[in-house]
Amino acid sequence: MADGTARRRPGRRPGLTDTRGEIIAAASKVFADKGFDKATIRGIAREAGVDPALVHHYFSTKEGIFVAALRLPADPSTALPLILQGPREQIGERLVRFILTLTANAEAREPVLALVRSAATNEQAVLMVREFLTRAILDRVVEMLGVSRLRMEVAFAQMFGVIMLRYVLRVEPLASVEIEELVELLAPTIQRYLGEE
Template identity: 50%
Template structure:
């Protein structure tokens, strides 16, 4: 059983929890990993995991070094009129890929999930169970449509920010939104 209270001396508790989380998510997947299991492997009380990271989603985001808070993404997507969901999603994605502070971790994540089956499985479970399921339920949209929407947005990110294909790479953000947001909205409608 994990000890309670603060560890004596210099502590790397946060890093120990992250290492345990990466291992637990890697071995058990998103669904199988638990806060209790992560805490046990790190040798800490589950309350300490919650103290450092909050929810299981937040532990996952930190373990994979996601540059976003999943709850904040869901709030952006779901807060506002239904007829502008496509535009909100596209503007959010563009803003995340535009900024080097978030683009760099996204690039690393894309590389990880495209070359490592374990990372891909973890990310797939997270997207399916946490992001897609919640948005689909909240909007009453089939998951297939949302998956197509995400694929569309990821394709734009790939062409614009990774491969740099013109003219999409240098198109103005408002021009891109005017062109693509109505198409994304079709997936929702």
């Protein structure tokens, strides 16, 4: 990334380096240390030894940096509006099918499971995961659908539990049943939580 390198602050050794990769490494450290809410683009730039404008050049938002740093399979700021639009009476079905289809792909699933693993064992990771989950997913769905936070959280808990039993504990038949059979069973639950304001 030659143009990135050219704009690097003085004091760092010159040469062709992976500036985007360095920003991501710096961001991983800052998010782990400070959580999501207290991390700033300015702080990430400082940690990476680059100008904040360069961070903005690669990532338009703090959320975008988080998604890239943790290799998450979808950016909630673009994915959620797509999933949530459409008939309200099918919101449960759309959400369940989206989550099960996304996590059926091992490459997409693995970074999410890695995040859960770190939160299960590390209090600093708990803060980071809770804040990102709150800002990037829960707040957004609550605002778009006009449901209560508690309803959104128990809906999330249902799908989180299913993913854990399917892919971490691997309990049968849940671990190998077809997506559509799970949609049939789970969509009415999510619909009941999120279907009405």
